[in-house]
Amino acid sequence: MTGRPAFSRVASADRTARNRYRRGRRLASGIAGAALGVVLLIWTLLPVYNMVLIALDDEGDEFTGSLLPQDPSFGSFRAVWTQDHWYLEHFWHQFGNSIFVGIATMVLTVVIGSLASFAIGRMQLRRGQLIGDAALLTYMLPTAILIIPFVHVMHVYGLSDSLWAVIAAYVAFATPYAVLILHQYGKLLPMEFDECARIDGASPIQIYLRIYLPLMTPALVAVGVYALLLAWNDYLYQFMLLSSTRNMTVAAAIDQFFDSDEAPWNYMMAVALVYCLPPIAIYFSLRRFTAFDRVHS
């Protein structure tokens, strides 16, 4: 009889200790998680904050070396807006060129990629496998390695200093991904749709336009955004293939004075920030269409 209270006392002491241990562990892991979160936040935002800091400085060459903008001024953004500096002379024209390259790449990639994936996936073209393998190999290719022969080949084609040379490059590098993704996604659509339409006398082009494209819309959006961002975010091909100021894109023009001593850093960073805005807008507006929604669904 005397043993029982003692036993339960031991047990409850044991339980309290265990609870305290568990609570301590949860607290420790919570603190560790928060610390990791802070580190990740600083790590991610540091270069972006640096851009803002320099762009807000009125004089591009003199920095006070402080963590907060001293005497912040929107002068450099105003200069970008009004093109009020020798470095910014053609900025909005070049911005237009960037948009043109991006949109043309997007449209051509979606059209060419969807036609090819329709033929090999839905129409089951014999030896369609070859197209798939070519696409996979191109997809793996580190494209910067191809730049030297590419410049020569564009010269042969008479496309030197032409926006179409850049567009051709990006379409060539984006369509493989389009073909692979669209093929994969197309497998989820029942073949019976196509067969019914065939029985009703629809031609392949009608099936493509009326059945395939509407059902594939989410995948087409993903592929289109991918192509657009590829064209927007690449630097090397625009830098190498475009030489005249009027034909340059923002990416090609942004670092013209990269290594010069008089590099107007505040203007460069203002341009860099403005150039970041479209992808950020796309990123926030289309998150649900891309891989992101797989994560949070």
Added chain:
Amino acid sequence: MSSAQPVLPLHMPAGRARPRGRFHLQGSETAWAIAFVVPYAAVFVAFVAYPVVFGLWMGSRPALYALLFSDPRYIDTLVNTLLFVCIGVNLKMFLAFLISGFFMQQHWWVRALLIVFLLPWALPAVSVFLSIHYMLVSQWGLLDTLWTVVTGADGPLFLVSRGMATAANILAYIWKWLPFWTLIFLSARMAIPKEIYEAAAIDGATGIPQTVHVTFPLMANVYLVATLLSTLWTLGDFSTVHFVSSGAPARTTDVLATYGFRQAFSFGHPELGTAAMISALPLAIPVVVLLMRRLHKTGVQL
């Protein structure tokens, strides 16, 4: 550019099975199907196959390679490329694996942080790498100021030592591409059924043992494919080194892509530049073969 690429849905289960009864295309339909493939084939031949063949032809003289290997800068470049690819890719993948675990938490602030964390992926490389370059070179830059705030001393000159400049390149590279691969691993983690974790927890596997013995084996395939793919893309990475260290100090931190570029366009020797790029093939081809085999064996099929 290769760098901007999202990855195939590596972990996606194969599409819903459908009867594979191959119905025969009738004459006119075959013509249509071929017509549909022609644009893609034309783009591939004109803008991928032809440049590749032209490049191989440009770099086909053996004398070029003798010239390359006699250049001490080239040997440095090879070493840098290996360091950049091996350390950069593996460190990035390992961190991405760990951080994707952190983002599995459902707190609101973790979700909000994820949105911010993914930003570098969307930002143009030229913008952010210019910014990072400036942080490194400027005596009054943000990094220097932070250094002074934390340690009280003047910050180091990053782009003066080869080791520091290489490390800066690798870190900048990780900064840009970590978010994307974290997202890939995060969606791979989410594809693992909860029941497996519950069963593992009953058997006493929680925390680190669970990660090592349950999560990692289930993600090994995605991890391997991602690493191989990223190795290929990183082998041709140009923008990082071009902007962040821009070869400094004294062209000792070049990688093959920037070295070849300079040979071709600054020194007017395109054949030598192409040869430098081609010299990456012995490393790239085994990776391609391995990757093709993996992709054919698992998820992605055509």
